[in-house]
Amino acid sequence: MTRSTPMRLKLARLNLAALHIALIASLGLTAVGTIAFAEEVKPRVVSLGGSVTETVVALGAADVLVGRDSTSNYPESILALPDVGYIRALSPEGVLSLAPDLILSEEGAGPVEAVTVLNDGGIPFVTMPGAYSAQGVLDKIAAVAAALHLEAEGDALIARTAEGFAKANAAAEAVTAPKSVLFVISLQGGRVMAGGEGSSAAGIIALAGGVNAVTGFQGYKQITDEAVIAAAPDVILMMDRGGDLALSAEDVLATPALAATPAAKAGRIIRMDGMLLLGFGPRTPDAALALNAALYGG
Amino acid sequence: MMLEIRDLSVNLAGRPVLHGISLHAKPGQITAIVGPNGSGKTTLLRAMTGDIPYRGHACLNGQEVAQAQPWQLAALRAVLAQATELAFPFTVEEVVRLGLQSSAVQAQADLPARALALVGLASYAPRAFQDLSGGEQQRAHLARVMLQVWEPVGADGPRWLFLDEPVSSLDIGHQLMVMGLARSFADAGGGVVAVMHDLNLTAMFADQMTLLHNGRLVATGSPHQVMTDETLSAAYGCPVRVNAAPLDGPWLVPQAMPVASA
Amino acid sequence: MVMLAETLPSQDRATRAVRVTQGLAVVLALAAFASLGSGATGVSLHDMLDGITEREALILWDIRLPRLAMGVLVGAALAVSGALMQGLFRNPLADPGIVGVGAGAGLGAVLAIVLGGLLPAGLAAWLGPHLVPFAAFLGGWGATLALYRLASRGGNVSVATMLLAGIALGALAGAVTGVLIYMADDRQLRDLTFWGMGSLAGASWTKIAASLPFILPVLVLSPLLARGLNALALGEAQARHTGVDTERLKRVTILGVAASAGAAVAIAGGIGFIGIVVPHLLRLATGPDHRFLLPNAALLGASLLVMADIFARTVLAPAELPIGIVTAIIGAPVFLWILLQRRGIGGL
Numbered sequence: 001m002t003r004s005t006p007m008r009l010k011l012a013r014l015n016l017a018a019l020h021i022a023l024i025a026s027l028g029l030t031a032v033g034t035i036a037f038a039e040e041v042k043p044r045v046v047s048l049g050g051s052v053t054e055t056v057v058a059l060g061a062a063d064v065l066v067g068r069d070s071t072s073n074y075p076e077s078i079l080a081l082p083d084v085g086y087i088r089a090l091s092p093e094g095v096l097s098l099a100p101d102l103i104l105s106e107e108g109a110g111p112v113e114a115v116t117v118l119n120d121g122g123i124p125f126v127t128m129p130g131a132y133s134a135q136g137v138l139d140k141i142a143a144v145a146a147a148l149h150l151e152a153e154g155d156a157l158i159a160r161t162a163e164g165f166a167k168a169n170a171a172a173e174a175v176t177a178p179k180s181v182l183f184v185i186s187l188q189g190g191r192v193m194a195g196g197e198g199s200s201a202a203g204i205i206a207l208a209g210g211v212n213a214v215t216g217f218q219g220y221k222q223i224t225d226e227a228v229i230a231a232a233p234d235v236i237l238m239m240d241r242g243g244d245l246a247l248s249a250e251d252v253l254a255t256p257a258l259a260a261t262p263a264a265k266a267g268r269i270i271r272m273d274g275m276l277l278l279g280f281g282p283r284t285p286d287a288a289l290a291l292n293a294a295l296y297g298g
Numbered sequence: 299m300m301l302e303i304r305d306l307s308v309n310l311a312g313r314p315v316l317h318g319i320s321l322h323a324k325p326g327q328i329t330a331i332v333g334p335n336g337s338g339k340t341t342l343l344r345a346m347t348g349d350i351p352y353r354g355h356a357c358l359n360g361q362e363v364a365q366a367q368p369w370q371l372a373a374l375r376a377v378l379a380q381a382t383e384l385a386f387p388f389t390v391e392e393v394v395r396l397g398l399q400s401s402a403v404q405a406q407a408d409l410p411a412r413a414l415a416l417v418g419l420a421s422y423a424p425r426a427f428q429d430l431s432g433g434e435q436q437r438a439h440l441a442r443v444m445l446q447v448w449e450p451v452g453a454d455g456p457r458w459l460f461l462d463e464p465v466s467s468l469d470i471g472h473q474l475m476v477m478g479l480a481r482s483f484a485d486a487g488g489g490v491v492a493v494m495h496d497l498n499l500t501a502m503f504a505d506q507m508t509l510l511h512n513g514r515l516v517a518t519g520s521p522h523q524v525m526t527d528e529t530l531s532a533a534y535g536c537p538v539r540v541n542a543a544p545l546d547g548p549w550l551v552p553q554a555m556p557v558a559s560a
Numbered sequence: 561m562v563m564l565a566e567t568l569p570s571q572d573r574a575t576r577a578v579r580v581t582q583g584l585a586v587v588l589a590l591a592a593f594a595s596l597g598s599g600a601t602g603v604s605l606h607d608m609l610d611g612i613t614e615r616e617a618l619i620l621w622d623i624r625l626p627r628l629a630m631g632v633l634v635g636a637a638l639a640v641s642g643a644l645m646q647g648l649f650r651n652p653l654a655d656p657g658i659v660g661v662g663a664g665a666g667l668g669a670v671l672a673i674v675l676g677g678l679l680p681a682g683l684a685a686w687l688g689p690h691l692v693p694f695a696a697f698l699g700g701w702g703a704t705l706a707l708y709r710l711a712s713r714g715g716n717v718s719v720a721t722m723l724l725a726g727i728a729l730g731a732l733a734g735a736v737t738g739v740l741i742y743m744a745d746d747r748q749l750r751d752l753t754f755w756g757m758g759s760l761a762g763a764s765w766t767k768i769a770a771s772l773p774f775i776l777p778v779l780v781l782s783p784l785l786a787r788g789l790n791a792l793a794l795g796e797a798q799a800r801h802t803g804v805d806t807e808r809l810k811r812v813t814i815l816g817v818a819a820s821a822g823a824a825v826a827i828a829g830g831i832g833f834i835g836i837v838v839p840h841l842l843r844l845a846t847g848p849d850h851r852f853l854l855p856n857a858a859l860l861g862a863s864l865l866v867m868a869d870i871f872a873r874t875v876l877a878p879a880e881l882p883i884g885i886v887t888a889i890i891g892a893p894v895f896l897w898i899l900l901q902r903r904g905i906g907g908l
Contacts, residue, residue, distance in 0.1 A: 067878060085879030088747070089754045091761050093623045094878030096615070097600035108747065111762040112689035121618040185746065193746070219745035349797055372803025379801075385650035385793040386848035389573065396791050396802055424572070446802060 045148070046098055048087045049106025051137075051281030052128055053078055055144045056104065058282040059153045067098040074275050074283075092117040104147055106130055130280065132203030134165040137284050157282060164285025165207075171292045172209030179295050180213040181205045182233035182263065185220050187251050192258065193222050200278040201237070207284070208291035210235070225257035235295060236263040239274035247271070270294045299359045299455040300324050301346065301491060306354035308338075308345055315341045316513045318354070323506070325456035325489040328480055330500045332493075333510035334534045339493045340380070342510065343462050346491065347377050359455040375458035376446035380466060382439050384427055390414070390438050391423035397445035409448060413441040416479060418472070432467040440464065440476060450488030459483055461492040465499065477503045501525060509533055577852035580845060584859035588632070591866040595628045596620065598870055600877035626763040631869045632862040633768065634760070634824040635834060637775045639861025640782055641821035642835030643842075643853050647789035648813045649719055652843065655835040656821035658726050659814055660703030663733035665825040666756070668699020673751050674740045692755065693767065693826040700822030703729055708814055717810045719796075758829035758884030760869050767827045774823035778816040779858050785813060786850035793848070831884045833891025834861050840898050864890075 046067040047053040053072035056065060068078055069087045084094050087106065092114040095103065103125045109115055119125050128143045130136060138158050145154020183201035186193045195201030196217040205212050213233035214223060223231075236258065238247045249269050252258045263269065272294070276287045301323040308316040316338045323329035331339050345352040348363045348371050356363040359374055376397065384393065394410045414420050417437040422430070430438065447457035459480060465473040477499055480490045484505070494500045500507055501521045509517040509524055511533045517524045530538040597605040601619055608616050641656035649658065657663065672695035676684065679691075687694055707729060711722035744752065788809040791799040796806050821835070838861045842853055868886040875881060 070879070082878050085876070086750075086754070088750060089759065089761065089880070089882070091600065091873055091878065091880035093619060093873065094600040094880055096619060096623070097602060097878050099601075110751075111759075113762040113764040113767075116764070117618070117622045120622060121615065219747075221745055222742055347801060349800070368800045368805045369803040372801065377798070377801040379798060382798055383795050385795075386652070386843070388790075388793065388848055392573075392790075392847070392849060393794075396794065 043101040044099055046095055046100040046103045048109050050275045051279040052104050052106050054281040055141050058157055059150050061148055090114045132200045132280055137280050161282055168207055168285050168288035175209040178211045179234040181210040181235045181237050182213040182231055183237045187247055190255055191222050192228055193220055195220055204277055207288035210295055228257040229260055233261055233263045235268045237270050240271045302357045304355040306352050306356055308341055308352045319515050321508050321518055323489055323491050326484055326487055327505035328484050328490040328503055330492050330494045330504035330507040332500055337510040338513040339510055343493050347460055375460055376443040377460045378440055378443045378464050380462045388427050390425050390427050393427050393438055394442045397442035413445040417441045436467050450483050450486040456487055456489050458489040463493055463495055573847050577846040581856055584856055588859050588863045591863045592628055595866050595870050596624050599624055626765055627760045629768050630760050630763040631866040633775050634828045635861040635865025636779055636858040637820040637824040638834040639838035639857040640779055640854055641817045643839035643857040644813050644817050646839050647850055656817050659817055660707045660726050660729050661700040661818055661821045663730040664703025665696040665700035667733040667737055668695040669755050670737045670740045671695055673748050674744045697822050697826035701818055704818035716807055756830045757882035758831035759882050761880055771823040771827050774819040778820035782854045786854055789850040831887055833887045837891045837894050
């Protein structure tokens, strides 16, 4: 056609050009923003797992936290942070909605697809080592500090924590007659679920100078009534808080197998805060000392 | 082209139920199968319709029933069962439509309505099937069955109606209507095989009848030939007196009271 | 000849069913838009119109779109499987679990979660995170095939036997699951619980690609079974008399349900009520004709699950409610309502 292009078409071309400009501009601004981000603005960190959250706070970096998971409950101040749910059932978009720059996590976050998506989104997902021992705690602190580029604070915290472990170790070594401890994590339906070898409960019991009353299985499993009686623990240890996991002395006495143990008969039932006891974070030396005191007095 | 049964035997659960039955049914005729309870009438029908295995031969329009596919048989014959369940709340029209098989027939959208009119249920189409009385439901099923073999004679031979006690839940008016439909179907060239309880209706409408007793064929022929006092009394185990009424009226075959012996 | 009515009654029902189909298609489209436009991050489609950032692209392509696709596939698969099972067993209370898919898939998942560590390292590495869905799928198939063999004799499948054998198999699966639960440790128990409640959070293009060949053919081809299933309402013998090859119908339907429901449960975990409630609602609205019931079930099932997912991932943001809980919260009252409605009608 030799006629001049109609007005409609001109407008359409203009719109397209405007769109292109807007697109380039917004991409450019984002790029600039990102660079500015890294230099001036504080990182936004989501922390998954109670011990990791505690460590971040203990390093003095609580103000970088923008989100936590449902197992993080110490200290009280972080309870105000948005809760992304159970660490093994994360919602990828939920985590993304907090616009994190970094995600710190205990072992075992899931589902795998959610972690993958977050990684693909360019958000570093750092998993901390988590051995149930004194060295494990120190390694965890070191890893968190490294991820946050807070090496100096990290070293200080490691030193303080190592000192605490030394005290706990001394108390443990001073024990002449170790007591056997049965850790009961749940009594659902009258069935005893106890901590076996390699469990976090076994770890803290060892640090406190006690002996795990039940052996022969890994992790937390249901054990038979006869195994409970055969274990004949001197002390029964349980968690103090935690909704349906909160067990009382009455619950213990109501369970025949437990009631028959030397521990129950002597009334030697100890309850301590679950996260403190089993979290294997910076408070673990305190937990070990407290458990030691509860076991052996003094 | 006919229904040919040769030396047919059937065992059910290890028990012999039919022994060596042989009979012919021709198109253009109503062939009735009668006999006392437990004589094997329904079993014979089930063998003919391909529902149960048999020994011997059952050939429909030259095709061995046991070797035919369901769709092949459905193109040749339609079966009205004694009682039919309905698992879901279809309307009367939807039930009748289930009789439509080939797409050629389906193209004529008014056929279900015509079939319903034939059985006197013209206005029943939109109603819920389960709301109908037993007799009405049976007639609706008949409409479905007739729809399946709408043309009494097809390109490849006559079509067949197999009826299993088709009038059992109907009043006498509707009984005559249904048998009249079977008569029209046969007169138009189709074949009808009906398992009958009612000897009166058999006498009125059947061209050929076959009497079964204890799984065996004891008599076959026209009603005149088969329905004699001796034959029927022997088969049904009770005294029977056959009356020949005037040809222009209904025949009645009342049961005779036992004569007190002196 | 009798004068005909102007509009045939079945045409009314058919017209209504077609309108419902069109309506449901619109509902699904709207739900899909809503799904793509909502989420914990608050990013909306409108935002993306101004030029899509990398973050928004990630949210759209890697999170919301796979979830939408998975919701559509799983919702449609469960609803259609439910309709097929109800038609096959001639019972409006049937659901896909009847052929053992649910029990078998659950058992497979439990085996994978609790005993997964016993697999040779190479196999475990190759399967990676797909171990549980893979095992669940195998479990569903295994259970269905076992049931099929049990209920078949001489090429004929007895649906009554299948029903009873399904109950027995379900009990057996439950027992084995119980043993495994006893052996499980704390973390495995939690994983099991979450699997049982179902979730679309693990949606990925891999899962969609893996399940598509099992779900899509069943969705697309199931209307071919419609006329046979309609006739089956008369009983197997009568259906055969009208020309339906009932043995082939049973075989194909059972295999189709095993494939689609099995794949759906394998990738999304235990999601209930869609299989029972959706066909029921549709039967009340447009009648039991499977030619309309099956496609409508697919559309309604997909819409419901997509909407349930929107709710599940926004109501507790940034956390997420397992979707099985949402379908139960909606489905149970609806189911009760249906039962109350039908109290006056003879039989279910």
